[in-house]
Amino acid sequence: MEKILLIYIIVFVAAEFIISSVLSSLNRSWMSHPIPNVLKGIYDSNTYAKQQRYARECDRIGWIDRVFSFILTIIVLVTGLLGWLNDAVCVPAFTNPLWQLILFLVISQTVMTLIGIPFSYYSTFVVEQRYGFNKTTHRTFWADTAKSFALSIVLSSVLIGVIFLLYQTWRDDFWIYALAVCVAVMIFFSMFYSNLIVPLFNKQTPLEPGELRSAIEIAVKSAGFSIKDIYVINGSKHSTKANAYFTGLGRTKRVVLYDTLIQQLTTEEIVAVLGHELGHYSHHDTWKMLGFNIVYIAVNFYVFSLLVSNPALPKALGGTQWSFALALVAFSLLFTPIDIILKPIINWASRINEYYADAFAVECGYGKELISGLKKLHANSLSNLTPHPLYIKFHFSHPSLEQRVIAIQDYDRELSQPNDAEYGHYGDDDKK
């Protein structure tokens, strides 16, 4: 039985590798396609040549990373390395299965972090540096790496440790309690992410009074909202790339603008980007995505609860005895095909939310400024303007710039002919 399971796992891992490789090569083959009409003029010829080099370099690193991870995963599976690690942590000093589980998690995550460091180092200090994006110092890089490592060790050990204790207590029904714990954790972090996690890596300061703050306050008020918390984050500590986002739930909701966004966009364009963020708020997108994730995790936990006690799961990874850690790893690998199917669905839902958020900004009268703001943001980050349609469907949480600009222009035009303006076609992702 465990041999068949191992073969399934290897086939799934290989299928995922093949699918992502095919999608990437399709995307690569479209990189030099002519720039769409609505986006002409974003790059001059020099910048375009630079963009093409940058896109290919990023693609190459992605490819090396993917091949390396695939080969490594196959080696780990075939040699039964995880089973060996699991036996190794069952030493007399750690007779308590909870400590054995945590030791397993700490060692495996340490190894994974160490393997990932050369890739992120090269990407930050060679590629991003070469194209003028990188602002991260070596000191910041190592401090950030250490902090995210510590954070992931602590969070995963506590969460998986608690889930294990629930399993020990409730056996088959543990998934209901585990789900409740996860939902509580997710809501907690949705609410306090800005207060607890972001300050570890960046500084956030309230947007100072002035032209921009007044313009934003007027825009927020005229859209019928009351968001007082508008923050500026020092994204320039890491990169010149700019962004803005809406975060938090209930009383903790806030709009966060990157300082780089404020440097690169005009006041009108920033207000338009904010209009898009208000669209997310008005459509309760944070709650919707949270709901989506809860359903996904519930399905995961339920299926896991059916399989967790099966001794074939740990044995498939080379374990000589039953172990919660090995069962969890084997299960997550067996769940790969469901992930492959779900990922494009989740991204599709997210792209619909993005279209509607854009539509909201258009309804507020910011259509033209949103387009010019988005174009600047894409140009300044040397974004690929011709992604392959299939690549968009699988990997893009936002529609492509071309799709967004066309949709915004269409809706803006419809609204200026007030007879039958309706945003019905939004969400029709295939429309180009």
Ligand SMILES: [Zn+2]
């Ligand atoms: Zn958005």
